[in-house]
Amino acid sequence: MQFVSPLTRGRLVRRYKRFLADVALEDGQEITAHCPNPGAMLGLNAPGLPVWLSRSPDPKRKLAHTLELVEADGGLVGVNTMHPNRLVAEALAEDRLAELTGYATHRREVRFGAASRVDFLLEGADARRCWLEVKNCHLMRGGGLAEFPDCVAARSAKHLRELAAMAQAGDRAVVVFVIQRTDCDRFAACADLDPVFAQTLAAVRQQGVEVYAYACDISPDTVRLSRPVAVI
Structure with missing residues (x-):
């Protein structure tokens, strides 16, 4: 499965309300991304963890970014349950x-x-x-x-x-x-x-x-x- 567009790297600020994540991008911007994961995300939701986001080209989406990957335990972990x-x-x-x-x-x-x-x-x-x-x-x-x-x-x-x-x-x-x-x-x-x-x-x-x-x-x-x- 190929990501439809290049992913953007940032750092997790917080994950909350199950489906929301605030992320600080490497350019200094802070955005709210969709977190497609209803689980607890144990070990993958700590503030400061490096994360990777996709961006939807759909201008009608309320949240353009989606949380896709988390860097943890020395590797990449997929968190998108879709x-x-x-x-x-x-x-x-x-x-x-x-x-x-x-x-x-x-x-x-x-x-x-x-x-x-x-x-x-x-x-x-x-x-x-x-x-x-x-x-x-x-x-x-x-x-x-x-x-x-x-x-x-x-x-x-x-x-x-x-x-x-x-x-x-x-x-x-x-x-x-x-x-x-x-x-x-x-x-x-x-x-x-x-x-x-x-x-x-x-x-x-x-x-x-x-x-x-x-x-x-x-x-x-x-x-x-x-x-x-x-x-x-």
């Missing part, structure tokens, strides 16, 4: 996900479960239907271990239970955690921040839901799904 679905769509189109090859169509936002929409429904003549949910992950507290979620994620737990129902009905059901970091080699559910989610993930794996995690290559120009990491 990107993982795009990254997976790109990888599916290029047949780069070894676990999800052989499907002729990749439909997006298909209704399933109790008033929900699954991120992707994969279908092919010689394969079982595959219900695919994508989750963004950017928390790493040490040791190369990526964790999800970084706050209570009741809606995500609900999605897991809906996937389990599809698996029990005979279809494939898959959740892919997209780790928008380059410094992780393992993934685990974050049991101390959301024990219900961790318990639910363990339970649905026993019910047939497949769980995968992929790290990304990240630069100020591109973000790309790159390599699988171990799920523990």
